[in-house]
Amino acid sequence: xxxxxxxxxxxxxxxxxxxxxxxxxxxxxxxxxxxxxxxxxxxxxxxxxxxxxxxxxxxxxxxxxxxxxxxxxxxxxxxxxxxxxxxxxxxxxxxxxxxxxxxxxxxxxxxxxxxxxxxxxxxxxxxxxxxxxxxxxxxxxxxxxxxxxxxxxxxxxxxxxxxxxxxxxxxxxxxxxxxxxxxxxxxxxxxxxxxxxxxxxxxxxxxxxxxxxxxxxxxxxxxxxxxxxxxxxxxxxxxxxxxxxxxxxxxxxxxxxxxxxxxxxxxxxxxxxxxxxxxxxxxxxxxxxxxxxxxxxxxxxxxxxxxxxxxxxxxxxxxxxxxxxxxxxxxxxxxxxxxxxxxxxxxxxxxxxxxxxxxxxxxxxxxxxxxxxxxxxxxxxxx
Amino acid sequence: xxxxxxxxxxxxxxxxxxxxxxxxxxxxxxxxxxxxxxxxxxxxxxxxxxxxxxxxxxxxxxxxxxxxxxxxxxxxxxxxxxxxxxxxxxxxxxxxxxxxxxxxxxxxxxxxxxxxxxxxxxxxxxxxxxxxxxxxxxxxxxxxxxxxxxxxxxxxxxxxxxxxxxxxxxxxxxxxxxxxxxxxxxxxxxxxxxxxxxxxxxxxxxxxxxxxxxxxxxxxxxxxxxxxxxxxxxxxxxxxxxxxxxxxxxxxxxxxxxxxxxxxxxxxxxxxxxxxxxxxxxxxxxxxxxxxxxxxxxxxxxxxxxxxxxxxxxxxxxxxxxxxxxxxxxxxxxxxxxxxxxxxxxxxxxxxxxxxxxxxxxxxxxxxxxxxxxxxxxxxxxxxxxxxxxxxxxxx
Numbered sequence: 001x002x003x004x005x006x007x008x009x010x011x012x013x014x015x016x017x018x019x020x021x022x023x024x025x026x027x028x029x030x031x032x033x034x035x036x037x038x039x040x041x042x043x044x045x046x047x048x049x050x051x052x053x054x055x056x057x058x059x060x061x062x063x064x065x066x067x068x069x070x071x072x073x074x075x076x077x078x079x080x081x082x083x084x085x086x087x088x089x090x091x092x093x094x095x096x097x098x099x100x101x102x103x104x105x106x107x108x109x110x111x112x113x114x115x116x117x118x119x120x121x122x123x124x125x126x127x128x129x130x131x132x133x134x135x136x137x138x139x140x141x142x143x144x145x146x147x148x149x150x151x152x153x154x155x156x157x158x159x160x161x162x163x164x165x166x167x168x169x170x171x172x173x174x175x176x177x178x179x180x181x182x183x184x185x186x187x188x189x190x191x192x193x194x195x196x197x198x199x200x201x202x203x204x205x206x207x208x209x210x211x212x213x214x215x216x217x218x219x220x221x222x223x224x225x226x227x228x229x230x231x232x233x234x235x236x237x238x239x240x241x242x243x244x245x246x247x248x249x250x251x252x253x254x255x256x257x258x259x260x261x262x263x264x265x266x267x268x269x270x271x272x273x274x275x276x277x278x279x280x281x282x283x284x285x286x287x288x289x290x291x292x293x294x295x296x297x298x299x300x301x302x303x304x305x306x307x308x309x310x311x312x313x314x315x316x317x318x319x320x321x322x323x324x325x326x327x328x329x330x331x332x333x334x335x336x337x338x339x340x341x342x343x344x345x346x347x348x349x350x351x352x353x354x355x356x357x358x359x360x361x362x363x364x365x366x367x368x369x370x371x372x373x374x375x376x377x378x379x380x381x382x383x
Numbered sequence: 384x385x386x387x388x389x390x391x392x393x394x395x396x397x398x399x400x401x402x403x404x405x406x407x408x409x410x411x412x413x414x415x416x417x418x419x420x421x422x423x424x425x426x427x428x429x430x431x432x433x434x435x436x437x438x439x440x441x442x443x444x445x446x447x448x449x450x451x452x453x454x455x456x457x458x459x460x461x462x463x464x465x466x467x468x469x470x471x472x473x474x475x476x477x478x479x480x481x482x483x484x485x486x487x488x489x490x491x492x493x494x495x496x497x498x499x500x501x502x503x504x505x506x507x508x509x510x511x512x513x514x515x516x517x518x519x520x521x522x523x524x525x526x527x528x529x530x531x532x533x534x535x536x537x538x539x540x541x542x543x544x545x546x547x548x549x550x551x552x553x554x555x556x557x558x559x560x561x562x563x564x565x566x567x568x569x570x571x572x573x574x575x576x577x578x579x580x581x582x583x584x585x586x587x588x589x590x591x592x593x594x595x596x597x598x599x600x601x602x603x604x605x606x607x608x609x610x611x612x613x614x615x616x617x618x619x620x621x622x623x624x625x626x627x628x629x630x631x632x633x634x635x636x637x638x639x640x641x642x643x644x645x646x647x648x649x650x651x652x653x654x655x656x657x658x659x660x661x662x663x664x665x666x667x668x669x670x671x672x673x674x675x676x677x678x679x680x681x682x683x684x685x686x687x688x689x690x691x692x693x694x695x696x697x698x699x700x701x702x703x704x705x706x707x708x709x710x711x712x713x714x715x716x717x718x719x720x721x722x723x724x725x726x727x728x729x730x731x732x733x734x735x736x737x738x739x740x741x742x743x744x745x746x747x748x749x750x751x752x753x754x755x756x757x758x759x760x761x762x763x764x765x766x767x768x769x770x771x772x773x774x775x776x777x778x779x
Contacts, residue, residue: 016668024661031654038647060557061491061504063457063731064590096454099639099728157450157458165452165623200460233559237493250501251733253725255429259647262422266651269418270658273411277665280407335646 007309014281018313021277025317025359026324028270029352033325034334035263036348040181041339042256043249049242051215053113054222057207059235063088065204066234068195073228079213079221084109085191087206091154091167093144100140102154102187104194105209107133113211116178123148123173131193135173137184139340146171152187160199167197185340209241271355274317275363278310282367286374294376303368310364311357318356322349390686394694399701401674408669412699413706415662416755419655420710420748424740425718426651427748430637430644432739433725437637440573441630444476444606445517448599448616451623455636456489456598457730461622463594468622469601474612476602478516483602485513488583490590491732492557494546496724503724505546506732507536507579509586517602521575526551526566531582537566539576541735545724549579560589574633577724577735600629639728656755663759667699671767678767679775688768695764696757703756707749714748715740 011018056074058064065087074083089102107127111117119127119135127133136146146152150171161167169189177184195202212218222238229236239247249256292302326344333342402409448469453459463486469475470482477483488509493502508514512531515521529535538549548555555562562581570576587593603609613626627635671678678691719740727734 017665020661020665020668024658024665027654027658027661031651031658034650034654059493060590061493063491063504090458092452092454097638155452157453158460231559235559247501250496250499251503251726253496253723254498255723255725258429259426262425263651266418266422266655266658269415270655270662273415273658273662276407276411333646334650335643339643 003305003308006305007312010281010285010309011312017277017281021274021281022313022317022320024270024274024277025314026321028267028274029318029321029356030325030328031263031267031270032352032355033322033329033344033348035260035267036351037329037333037342037344038263038339039256039260040345041333041342042252042260049240049245050114050116050211051218051240051242052212053241054210054212054218054225054238055207055241055244056210056225056236056238059226059237062207064234065201065206066208066236068203068205070229070234070236071205071208074208074210074225077221077224077228079217081211081213082109082112083208083210084113085205086110086209087191087194087204089154089159089189089194090157091159092157093152093154098144100137100143100185100187101183102189104191104206105188106191107188110188110209113209116182117175118178119173119175126172127190130170130172131190131196132168132170133172134169134187134189135175136171136187138174138176139184140187141171141174146174148172148174154187159194159201161197162199180343180345181341183340271359275359278313278363279367282306282310282364282371286371289368289371290374290376290378293372299372302372303365306368307361307364311360314356314360314363318352318359322352387687387690391690391693394681394686394690395697398694398698402698405670405673408666409702412659412663412666412702412756412759413709415659416703416706416752417710417713419652419659419755420707420752421714421717422655423648423652423748423751424711424714424744425738426644426648427744428714428718428738428740430641430648431741431744432736433640433644433734434634434637435739436572436574436577436734436736437633438630439571440575440633441628443628443630444603444609445629446601446603446609446612447627447629447632448601449597449625449627451625453625455729456487457491457732459597459625460595461597461624463596465622465624466596466599468619469599469616469624472612472615472619474603474608474615476604481513483513483517485511485517485600486583486596487511487514487598487600488586488590488592489597489730490586491730492555492579494548494555497545497547498723500547503546504726504732505542505579506577506730507581507586508575509581509583511583514580514600517600518570518575520571520573521568522570523566523568526564528566528568529581530565532585533582534560534562534585535565536562536579536581537568538564539578539580539735540567540569541576541722541724542579542733543567544722545577545733545735555579557589574636574734577733636727636729640725652751656751659752660755660759663699663703663755664762666702667695667760667763668766670698671695671763675767675770675775679770679772682770682772683776692764692768695767696760699760699763700753700756703752703759704749706756707752710752711745711748715745 058066084106087104089104091102127135148171152169152171154167156165156167212221218240225238226236289302329344333339449459450461466486470484475482490507491504492507494505496503529537543549551564553564616624718738721738724733724735
């Protein structure tokens with residue numbers, strides 16, 4: 001127990017410095033939490049893209065449509081479980097600043113292809129029965145304070161309705177994500193309603209979402225689909241969902257990579273500065289460590305004493321930092337909606353803990369070992 | 384008063400001269416602050432560069448006409464009859480009796496990025512002859528312009544640098560159409576440089592667009608005729624348009640990315656600012672405690688608390704200034720002019736741009752550094768001024 005007293009008296013020696021060091025470490029690890037969340041956000045859900053899904057789109061570009069007549073041909077192919085039409089709607093809810101993806105899909109098939117979109121059975125039934133029905137992700141529903149039963153007016157941009165300029169949807173469900181990575185900002189409505197009520201583009205679909213029987217054959221299947229429609233007026237480009245999402249994330253360019261690189265540099269800079277101060281605190285005690293050895297402490301005891309002290313500082317700072325960071329990240333993304341997926345990935349906690357321990361060990365051990373290498377007499381003479 | 388200042392001057396000189404001896408701890412503050420400033424400037428230069436592309440594009444005497452409800456060229460569509468209505472509207476500039484209206488098509492094509500090889504949505508614009516009259520800043524810098532009625536394209540400088548297959552003489556194939564690249568153009572750094580241009584009458588059938596256009600660019604008789612032009616068209620019952628000045632339209636386009644960048648910059652920089660502040664505080668407390676004996680001696684021989692305090696703050700500011708300048712210069716060297724491309728979410732297509740470290744950005748970052756230095760110096764300065772002389776002298 002006598003050691004505890006020793007450790008605390010060391011903390012109290014430079015109260016301000018100890019406090020500042022702990023605060024720096026807290027800041028570093030809050031930053032660490034943001035870093036983890038931002039990295040995840042820029043991946044745009046690549047890690048959860050279903051391995052058993054492929055996306056078929058027009059080869060020229062994503063904005064060119066495909067005929068709905070392809071669906072029957074696709075469904076007949078070997079290795080395919082189910083397919084759904086999907087079209088980008090691109091309308092405006094009240095103000096063009098309110099951005100969330102609006103996509104027309106085939107409800108039953110869509111929910112089978114995307115089991116991570118969790119919808120209560122009663123709401124699902126309502127969606128299947130309501131032609132004008134739509135479901136929204138939890139995040140978007142909360143953002144606009146929507147309740148089930150609300151009428152959601154969305155102004156058309158390129159999808160003009162048969163009359164007027166506004167599409168009205170009935171909100172019949174609010175879906176949740178099975179994992180935090182699941183995008184719950186989408187607004188999904190029925191493709192048959194889109195087709196029935198639009199002025200142009202009837203009989204087209206934006207792309208096809210397909211569930212395959214065996215992910216191992218997804219690539220091969222993609223090739224077969226593209227071969228089937230080669231040299232037609234609507235050639236296709238088929239990719240696994242992972243490749244598709246990744247390609248999409250790449251479109252953001254290396255901005256994500258640059259931001260992550262900058263943040264990483266910052267994080268280590270702060271750690272370096274804090275670590276330097278911690279080492280300094282040990283280094284200036286060289287003569288004291290000499291005294292301790294002279295009065296009979298063993299090397300191991302002295303080393304342990306120093307390590308416990310530096311570990312305590314880094315653990316206190318790191319733990320508070322990660323905790324604060326976790327809260328801050330959960331409060332929402334700092335960009336006001338530009339990053340739809342923003343959360344602290346739990347697997348990064350482990351990385352954080354490793355860093356905290358390394359920080360404590362290195363900053364304590366290096367100067368302590370230097371001090372121990374001196375023989376006590378010399379250490380004492382140093383003063 | 385004169386005595387007060389001479390004391391202060393002597394103290395500052397003393398502090399600065401002893402700085403090299405405290406290199407380690409002074410370095411900590413400089414290093415920390417340089418880091419903050421470099422990052423602040425770096426991150427904000429992304430938004431700045433993107434914004435620059437968007438604002439260089441517009442001209443206040445050009446209007447852009449979209450279908451009402453459309454928020455970008457991508458989501459707009461109208462027919463040829465509508466174009467005739469625009470051509471006869473008041474306020475439109477004319478050249479040789481011909482109204483300067485340019486109906487255009489805007490599509491995206493899939494091209495691989497040079498950097499990653501992954502596909503990107505590259506904007507492609509179908510234009511008529513007026514497009515060149517309305518955009519006098521557009522200049523062919525290599526090759527020639529495309530032939531009217533031919534499957535030829537010209538490629539913007541930005542697109543050329545970012546996307547494969549756009550080199551002079553190569554052939555692009557989109558679907559069943561082949562296009563030959565016959566020229567490269569620049570447009571004063573504006574967004575057109577990210578685009579590929581072709582004859583609208585060739586592009587329309589290739590993309591099954593029939594007799595429709597997506598936007599019309601309109602040269603106005605003067606910047607002041609905008610309201611007249613807009614009012615005439617919005618009250619015309621035959622059409623339903625949304626009309627904006629080109630400058631406003633493009634400024635709005637950079638909103639999402641700016642939001643993203645400034646949001647990130649805010650979080651990063653407030654955290655880093657805190658980190659650097661703690662570093663600065665540490666440095667200055669160390670400096671004060673290392674010199675507590677000197678300070679006490681000075682006070683014993685008649686130096687006053689005020690000058691002592693200010694001299695400590697001055698030292699902290701000096702270190703912050705050095706750090707700030709180093710950081711800003713470092714960011715300038717590392718980031719300025721760095722070329723990249725990103726997605727413009729409003730049009731769903733790529734925009735090539737370069738990071739832009741402006742003097743204003745650097746100066747505001749250095750000011751931020753000085754604030755950190757000021758706060759970082761203040762508390763240690765108070766401690767220095769309040770040192771009990773006798774105890775401090777007895778120390779060590």
